[in-house]
Amino acid sequence: MIKKTLAALMAFFALSCWAAVDVNTATAAxxxxxxxxxxxxxxxxxxxxxxxxxxxxxxxVDRVPGIGDKRASKLSSEGLTVNGEAYKPGSTAGNVEKKPAKASK
Structure with a gap:
C-alpha cells in the first residue's frame, strides 16, 4: 500500500514539472x-x-524579435503556451506584415 501511495505521489510531482508556462502570465524566472x-x-x-x-x-512571432515559426515550435514543445494554446505549425503563415519597397533614386 505504501509503495502504491509513493508511486502515485511521484507520478503527480513528475506531471507537475511538465506544467505549461503561459507567456501572458509568466514571470521572467x-x-x-x-x-x-x-x-x-x-x-x-x-x-x-x-x-x-x-x-x-x-x-x-510578429512582436518578439528572434522568434520565428521554427523557434516557436521548439519553445512550444518545451512547454511554452500563448493563452493556454500550444503552437500549431502554419498558424503564423500569412501573418507577416509586408514592408513597403524602398524608393529608388
Missing part, C-alpha cells in the same frame, strides 16, 4: 525555465507584453 529561452528573450517577451498581452502565437 518562469520564462527562463523553458529550454531555449534566456534572459534576453524573456526580457523582450516581458517588454512586449507590457504594451498588451499576446493574442496568439502569430502575435508573439
Amino acid at each position: 518562469d520564462l527562463d525555465s523553458i529550454k531555449g529561452i534566456g534572459p534576453g528573450t524573456s526580457g523582450k517577451m516581458l517588454e512586449e507584453r507590457k504594451a498588451s498581452p499576446f493574442k496568439n502565437w502569430a502575435d508573439l
Whole structure:
C-alpha cells in the first residue's frame, strides 16, 4: 500500500514539472525555465507584453524579435503556451506584415 501511495505521489510531482508556462502570465524566472529561452528573450517577451498581452502565437512571432515559426515550435514543445494554446505549425503563415519597397533614386 505504501509503495502504491509513493508511486502515485511521484507520478503527480513528475506531471507537475511538465506544467505549461503561459507567456501572458509568466514571470521572467518562469520564462527562463523553458529550454531555449534566456534572459534576453524573456526580457523582450516581458517588454512586449507590457504594451498588451499576446493574442496568439502569430502575435508573439510578429512582436518578439528572434522568434520565428521554427523557434516557436521548439519553445512550444518545451512547454511554452500563448493563452493556454500550444503552437500549431502554419498558424503564423500569412501573418507577416509586408514592408513597403524602398524608393529608388
